[in-house]
Amino acid sequence: MVGIVxxxxxxQLAAGVVEIAKMMAPNAMLAAAGGLDDGGLGTSYSKISxxxxxxxxxxxxxxxxxxxxxxxxxxMVIEDKDDSKVVMLDCPLVEGAVLxxxxxxxxxxxxxxxxxxxxxxxxRKLPE
Numbered sequence: 177m178v179g180i181v182x183x184x185x186x187x188q189l190a191a192g193v194v195e196i197a198k199m200m201a202p203n204a205m206l207a208a209a210g211g212l213d214d215g216g217l218g219t220s221y222s223k224i225s226x227x228x229x230x231x232x233x234x235x236x237x238x239x240x241x242x243x244x245x246x247x248x249x250x251x252m253v254i255e256d257k258d259d260s261k262v263v264m265l266d267c268p269l270v271e272g273a274v275l276x277x278x279x280x281x282x283x284x285x286x287x288x289x290x291x292x293x294x295x296x297x298x299x300r301k302l303p304e
Contacts, residue, residue, distance in 0.1 A: 177235055178279075183242065238264075272296040275295065
């Protein structure tokens with residue numbers, strides 16, 4: 177099963193996104209990497225790295241980020257791990273996390289998830 181890491185500048189936001197995704201897919205392998213090591217706002221290389229390790233499997237890991245330094249720090253973690261089975265996916269954070277969690281429990285491959293996650297951009301909250 178593909179593991180999923182949620183990276184946010186806020187510890188509470190990352191944990192909340194994981195909580196919502198787990199509600200929809202309780203068996204998904206999800207980890208939150210939010211905030212700085214001291215709990216403040218920001219991104220932590222060590223938290224991201226540890227979260228990737230916590231959900232890593234031979235199926236790989238999808239990392240979803242909120243913005244800015246979350247993307248840059250995740251890039252550094254992936255570069256240092258030198259592992260093609262850890263990828264960043266660009267999508268709306270909550271919608272993407274739910275979709276990724278549900279799909280991962282269904283056995284989707286990391287490559288297919290990277291294609292499928294683009295559907296999260298089309299999730300409408302209000303009718304047109």
